[in-house]
Amino acid sequence: MKYSNENKSVFKKAWGHLNLRIGVFGTLIFALMAIVSIFWTPHDIKYLDISNRFLGPSAQYLLGTDFFGRDMLSMLMSGALTSFIVALVAVGIGLFFGVPLGLLAASYGGLFEWLVLRTNDFLFAFPAIISAIIITTIFGPSAINTIIAIGIFNIPVFARVARGGALSIISHDFVAASRLSGRSNFSISFVHLLPNIASLLIVQASVQLSLGILAEASLSYIGLGTQPPATSLGLMLKEAQSLFLLHPMLAILPGLTIIFIVIFLNLAGDGLRDALDPRLAKQGSLESAG
Amino acid sequence: MLVEVKNLFISFGAKPAVDGISFSIKAGERFGLIGESGSGKSLTALALCALLPSGAKLAGDIIFNDKPLPASEKQMAKLRGNNIGIIFQEPMSALNPLMKIKAQIGEAIKLHFPKKQTKNRVNKLLLEVGLELRHGNRYPHQLSGGQRQRVMIAIALAAEPKLLICDEPTSALDLITQKTILELLDKLCQDRKMALLFISHDLKAVASLCENVGVLKSGKLVEVANSKQIFENPKNDYTKILVNAAKVIVPALSDLSTHNILFEAKNITKVFNQNAWLSLTKQEPIIAVNNVSFSIKTSQAVALVGPSGCGKSTLARMVVGLMQPSGGRFRLLGENYGDKPHLDRHLQRELSLVFQDPYNSFNPRQKVGVSLAEPLRLSHSSSKDNKLKAVIEAIELVGLSPDFLNRYPHEFSGGQRQRLAIARAIVSKPALIVLDEPVSALDVSIRGEILDLLNHLRFSLGISYLLISHDLDMVQMICDEIIIMQSGKIVEKANPYDIFNNPKHQLTKDLLAARL
Secondary structure (H helix, E strand, C coil), rough: CCCCCCCHHHHHHHHHCCHHHHHHHHHHHHHHHHHHHCCCCCCCCCCCCHHHHCCCCCCCCCEEECCCCEEEEHHHHHHHHHHHHHHHHHHHHHHHHHHHHHHHHHCCCHHHHHHHHHHHHHHHHHHHHHHCCCEEEECCCCEEEHHHHHHHHHHHHHHHHHHHHHHHHHCCCHHHHHHHHHHHHHHHHHHHHHHHHHHHHHHHHHHHHHHHHHHHHHHCCCCCCCCCCCHHHHHHHHHHHCCEEEEEEEEHHHHHHHHHHHHHHHHHHHHHHHHHHHHHHHHHHCCCCC | CCCCEEEEEECCEEEEEEEEEEECCCCEEEEHHHHHHCCCCCHHHHHHHCCCCCEEEEEEEEEECCCCCCCHHHHHHHHHHEEEEEECCCHHHHCEEEEEEHHHHHHHCCCCHHHHHHHHHHHHHHCCCCCCCCHCCCCCCCCCCHHHHHHHHHHHHHEEEEEEEECCCCCCCCHHHHHHHHHHHHHHHHHHHCCEEEEEHHHHHHHCCCCCCEEECEEEEEEEEHHHHHHCCCCHHCCCCCCHHHHCCCCCCCCCCCCCEEEEEEEEEEEECCCCCCCCCCCEEEEEEEEEEEEEECCCCCEECCCCCCCHHHHHHHCCCCCCEEEEEEEECEECCCCCCCCHHHCCCCCCEEECCCCCCCCCCHHHHHHHHHHHHHHCCCCCCHHHHHHHHHHHCCCCCCCHHHHCHHCCCCCCCCHHHHHHHHHHCCCCCCCCCCCCCHHHHHHHHHHHHHHHHHHHHHCEEEEEEECHHHHHCCCCCEEEECCEEEEEEEEEEHHHHCCCCCCHHHHHCCCC
């Protein structure tokens, strides 16, 4: 079986992919906005200026102000930051725990694999959002608990993808050759299996990132995620809900931001998938339920 | 002339895949096309029936029955249906798995003959291709590979074509079945006075069946001649390599009577329990290897030969320690093993394995040098410098340059990869190397080199071989002893001379008769 080895040419080809370009470019713009908000925002969002509330777009407030007179652009920037951080850390949790579990399940097999798979099934049996609600209601709503709740549901996704990819690699002769060279299952998992499934994991990570942003938005929207005075895109939607008919822009702007980030991330993920390996990509899309 | 191909060019993009070939086939003539993978032989066949993949550019003339191939797809389909029958390599993927055999043959017949005749003709065809009438009521998965290929032949014959095109019809079959299929094709062509275009990489198969042979190399027809002439007096250099690779050169048996016994297998048994953990239905365990004993002397080469599924690969995996036997013991250099799931490091160092498929045996993300050095993990005392020295020594022993160590596996050809695999096997200076079909995945012209290399390494390094194969000719060229296995048991054990001249067991006789 031959699969794409020519790393450099693959990445060159990938860059020729229009979806990937749009996706990466768009994601980078939003990510940059979010990062800039750490150091600087046009206005301080902790500063409430009731006298200037519900202003329309102007030179001073590019996208207007909300019901507390906070600058909408600044709110969107730091809201996007929260969303990105939550999703990124949650993907990190999934990768950090899920990938080793999946790899070791594939290479050790037996009882350990059985346990990993059944625990996976157990976690998959609950809709992720319901379990996240349970976790945040028990431990209290906060950004950190949101991260943990979303992260936990990334673990089985990555474990499953890693195990599936590893199983298709593990039957190759070079793994047997390595075993004859005295490598343990543990060491084979990380030296031989991990580099060969890396592209699969990158694609899955981009999918989980966009799912994570959506999950954070939903949790914050029902009041179980980020708490004021911090802000996130979902929280902004929630706060704008009661004012939607009077001041629709307050809901439309964060809503559009979420939609754009998710679309760009999905485009980037699709492009990566097509570019890295069309054959492995099919497996990835089946496993993306988050 | 039934078929005339004049100056045929086929290209994908700029590079021609078939580069100006011309040949002709008379009615009733059998013509063989030989070439390695990528030589353009299958494309030529597809061009003949206008089935080239889209994107292929075609130039030159193909004349069938004194008329050029029609341009319209509709007329071409008619011509194809009435005059040309095609058989492909893998019969399973060419048959509909949900249709009974007789329905599939019948479908082809209905297109050409009145409906009333269908049943009669299906039965006649089944018998003609050597199947029984009851086979018509079966589904493809209930037939063996050889039987499926017979069904394909019956379907191809349904319209009583003037030309039968066979594209590697036997390469997915074992040797004994291959022989019977070739005999069937021979008989059919004679009875029906049908022309045959037979495409293969196997010179011997082609020569046994065809009157005339064309040798293709990278899209060019380098030699066209009578098949006798090709064998006895090849003109082109490439043809000479092919012919030499097909000849069996048997080296004199080396005298090993004074050598010590290096390795022993005593009553080895392997049972596969098919029941999964916590499964509810009980299944019969499979006995893959059944009470097998043999021994190998220092620098002796022993071959395990048998049909697929006879347990030889399982035995090989147990010998190197990838699998634990269910019963019995191995003994290497005076030490027992096989009673624990893992081998001790010092024993593991003395054993290595060369795999069948060189494309599969290197990690594509690792430089070749890293892969070659991996077995050195087993030696305790080596510094980085010593390891590098050992790797360079090994790669030079297999005839490659140390510069290659910094490259990735995909930069090498199949033959080079197999050399690298051999280098990896000898890098830890083992006492016994298990070779699992070491040349069967390689093009014919390279096989000779690899076998020479193996012979040379064995005598210069004093390594013993356990060679797994189904090919008696190949085995004869490097081994001192041949063990014949059938369904997990050893049925005959003798030196090559006795096996070839005085075979005792029926399977041995069948294997010998299947050689071309």
